Amino acid sequence: MSIRTDGRGLWLDGRPRTLLCASLFYFRLPREQWSARLAQVKASGYTCVDVYLPWNFHELAPGDWSFEGRRDVAAFLDLARDHGLYVIARPGPYICSEWDGGALPAWLGLDRELRVRQNEPRYLEQVAAWYDRALPLLAERQYPAGGSVIMVQLENELDFFDCADRTGYLTALRDMALAHGITVPLIACSGQGDLAGATGDVPGIVPACNFYPDDDSPDIEPEVRHYTDLLAGRDTPLLVTETNRRHRTLRRLLASGAKLIAPYLQASGWNFGFTPSTGNWGRPGNFMSHGYDFGGYVSSTGVQRPEFTEAQLLAKVLDTWGDRLALATPSSRLPHLDCDFTTSSTTAALDLDGGGRLVAVPHLGTRAGTALVDGTPVAVAPDSCPLMALDVPLTPWGIDATLTLASADLVAAGDGTLVFASEVPVTVVIGEESAVVPVRGRTTVAGATVDVLPPAEAVRAGQDADDAVPVPADAEPVTVPEVRRRLEPAPERPAGTHPLPPALEALGVYRGRGAYRTVTDLTGIDTLLLTGAADIVDLTIAGRPHPTLTGFGAARTIDVRDVTGAAAVEAVVEIWGHANFDDARLPALRLGALRGPGRLWKVRDTADVSALWTVDGHWAGEPAPLRTLGGWSSTRVGVPVTYTRTVRTATDAALQVQGIVEPLRVSVDEGEPRTLHAENPWLLLPPGTHAVALTLPHHPSGPGLRARLLALDAVPEWSCAVQDDALLTAFAGERGLAEVVRLPLALKPGEEAWFDFELPELPDAAGRLIRLDATQMRVTAWAAGECLGRVWAGERPDFSGGNPDVLWIPAGWPGPVTLLARAMEGRGEPEIRTLTLEPATGA
Known part of the structure; x- marks a missing residue:
């Protein structure tokens, strides 16, 4: 083999090498800029790039594959070779990367028997179809025969995921890779140090480590050295496949024994289209911004930062010391x-x-x-x-x-x-x-x-x-004074009438949005309960828009005391992105969870069920004493105690536990336990009699829980219409009847408007940023046949990643720019005051 690993290090063509590797993702860049970004990595002194291959970026719908244009990963890998850069290819199937669904196709969640990231036949059959297309591209471009791919990573940080059969799962992936002719080392990275959890201890898979320490921690060295020594005992070098970006930290990893150092996202990028994920970094969830930037040495728009010089300096140190x-x-x-x-x-x-x-x-x-x-x-x-x-x-x-x-x-x-x-x-x-x-x-x-x-x-x-890589020249901001407002809305694709609202994925929408409509009698109803709705739900009841819901599937009550009789209900549901991590706290943050309005329920009756719970645990004897929920007194602080009660309901019901501070476990009729917590303290129950058991750590001062039981009737008969990302992008590229309007522009809550404006000449090589000064507006932008992304002005969920307030028009992408604005109910009147094109050199 021309590349191998052993306990002494990493060998290329018989020579030991220490590699600096930068993440660089073709799917987050315009194709026209691939070569320039690769040149920047080369100029930084780094000798390698790691690149994910997102499955759902190439399989757009079941069996609909694309490897053209910005999806031509083979061309990107060939460019990397031409620039003299090695490649670590990471085809997943799961990649995380804060990408829509972690790259797992959204429709996988429609099969209730399919279990993602498991040694399970239905899932592995889908993975095999992906590998059948991705792995031959990599095999043809292995080093040195035709390309520069020196390693292939299987899966990604599996030690974060509850995989039932790690050895079987990784063995299946390994065997697929070998069958497709992969001869370079196969690696698997651990996200939290569990080498067996990441690799399944499968022969032929080299363990690697991801470290994300506090840069200012004094304890980085002993942690890294622990893994250096552990891996040396397996005759394997320390390969750090992800870590922080500061070179002060990278030097500490080097001195602790790392032979491959791959800081994650030194070369930043952009989540075009409907591709960001929803993730687990917020309270408890967040939306990833379209700018994908964690402060690496090249910004999302291609601007070199001071850390770029630090990269060149460390590279010179490595070159000088060489084999030694x-x-x-x-x-x-x-x-x-x-x-x-x-x-x-x-x-x-x-x-x-x-x-x-x-x-x-x-x-x-x-x-x-x-x-x-x-x-x-x-x-x-x-x-x-x-x-x-x-x-x-x-x-x-x-x-x-x-x-x-x-x-x-x-x-x-x-x-x-x-x-x-x-x-x-x-x-x-x-x-x-x-x-x-x-x-x-x-x-x-x-x-x-x-x-x-x-x-x-x-x-x-x-x-x-x-x-030397040229630094883009600065440019002056340009204010757009007026826009052309289109007189016709985008078309919808009818999606039938359904007894209960289906998920968008069941309607063939994997990225995009849909509208769900019904008429229901709200006579005598004060409250509605919405369960399982995700990602973005704009609800209008009897003509009145409600504040946008972004609860990641958590149940929400809706006050309708001012509505009587038959009322029209519309839910416009937009997919921001599928979860890239598996966070059990909220339904929509689970890996593979679907998107849609969930279910809307009428609350027929409410009963307090805080009393008459039996106590099991500590020294409680038989017959079990009766207490209020959480009311048992004990000296065993922190030790779990279980409260059990029988509840009866003639209809569907929801149990709400109020006052939760720490998560508690709940089981119904001795079924599989689940977790209730402050963000989603609800449990749905079918009609009948149920034994409900709540288990929580004992605290002598509380927690002062209350429980109530809501009798529910589902709101039925929903008509559906959808607009997937392809339909919206096609409409954005059309030119119809329009009227010229000057900014500022006010809209009513719930109102939508499409706008176009011409793109002035952009002389700067970094392109321009679109910035809106607006209130209570969600705006999606398109240019050059691509969706640039979305910005959200006003009350919004947590965002992470890059700057959530700007969108990028790359240099060379022609206008006009098309905007879809949706006004939202909330504090302040919806309005777009100014629209500015800013230089991208400072991004």
């Missing part, structure tokens, strides 16, 4: 360090092949400090982590001496010269001679010439001008 560093092993001969600044709790050092050591000295503070290294004082810049050389033979670089100590990064060596990069003076000891060399200084120590350059100058030294 690639074969280095964690050292047990640690120098005595005494620092006047906050540093690591455990020193990390490497024994270099051929002699000598590299010691990482992280400065976690904000002011310049001094470290005593075996008694020698050296200056250390704040927010840095110099890799200090100790006792290194200099013979390979033409110097017949030993480098006893150098307090800064060695970035070039040869012909009797040593070049260091530092922001503070550098202490150099060669043999018995020593000197403190100022920044931009040059001196001779024991016959060797020593140069010290600032990091930025050290990076540029010897760099070919043709290798």
